[in-house]
Amino acid sequence: MKEREDWRMLVDQLKKLFKNEPQKPMLYHRKHTLISPYTQQNQPGIMLVGVISDLSLDWGRGLQGAKEGPASIRRILPHTHAQTKLPFYDAGDIEQTNNDHSFAAVSQRQHQLLLRSLRDGHFPVVLGGGHEISIASYQALSDFSVEAMPTFIESEPLPVLVSPRVGVINFDAHFELRPSLSLRAGSAFHAAWCYSKEQQRSFDFLGLGICDHANSQAMFKLAEDLGCQWLLDNQMTTRNKKHVQAQLDSFIDSVDCIQLSVDLDVFSSSIAPGANMTRMHGVSLSMVEWAIKHIMASGKVKIVDIAELNPEYDYDNQTAKLATKLIQTIVHFV
Secondary structure (H helix, E strand, C coil), X not given: CHHHHHHHHHHHHHHHHCCXXXXXXXXXXXXXXXXXXXXXXXXXXXXXXXXXXXXXXXXXXXXXXXXXXXXXXXXXXXXXXXXXXXXXXXXXXXXXXXCCCCHHHHHHHHHHHHHHHHXXXXXXXXXXXXXXXXXXXXXXXXXXXXXXXXXXXXXXXXXXXXXXXXXXXXXXXXXXXXXXXXXXXXXXXXXXXXXXXHCCCCCEEEEEEECHHHCCHHHHHHHHXXXXXXXXXXXXXXXXXXXXXXXXXXXXXXXXXXXXXXXXXXXXXXXXXXXXXXXXXXXXXXXXXXXXXXXXCCCCEEEEEEECECHHHCHHHHHHHHHHHHHHHHHCCX
16 A cells, blocks of 8 residues: 555656646747838838849959849848848849840939839838949939938028038948949949039048058049048057047038948958958958947938848858848848
């Protein structure tokens, strides 16, 4: 009898030991980025648009494959933690067709799409592709700012309409100011400068992470003549953060809205192997993230470009993951 009772006690103890405990509720739910097709939705959101281009080859500056960059970023982005409550929309890709005689036709369609999205209250993030994607982004923001933020200066006999100041902040090893009669690699922001002069508008440019070895002395002189500002890659350091912040604050205060452009070759090839330029040195990710957060906190950034991702040389999608990390950092402030 006693053995039977001991056996029952042992069974009861074993039942308690292996009893299924109710699952504790999770403290949070990790929400991935849900991306919907863009169909001119009424609710403002983050609008992705890819531009299929690869003009980086023209000057031997890059390796073929940057036109596949948008697809590479799209594969990674849905699996990242969403940093905004705004919806994500995907407007697809804009690419050159058989009926297009040059990239200008692609740029024109990009300009029209971005201008419409800005009017609808969206925040466009343009995925490249070569840095020529930035031309239409600048043009769209420049045109939109005139519509949305007209400024009048008191004058006799009537007030004078003055165009808002559109500032370009470009994270890049290069100035992208190469003069050219036709669209070439390295000429994106010279084309933007030409557009601003045609429209009789100001051109304000700040380059961050400029590499002195990747730009000729003539290019530095041209940037100076065009009234551009810049910080070299060796100035973009944590030790020099106060000076960087002062330069950023001065530039941000001088403009009304901002085009934020990130060329992934601003990083070293050790963390961005898929960028279109092989570099041993570059600006650290922590410094770029800090600067982006500071710029975005101003509330003046209206459009963003991510350029020069080459998936063919991007080991383990390292650069695509870096690009999506920057995108999530940016949209957190929208």
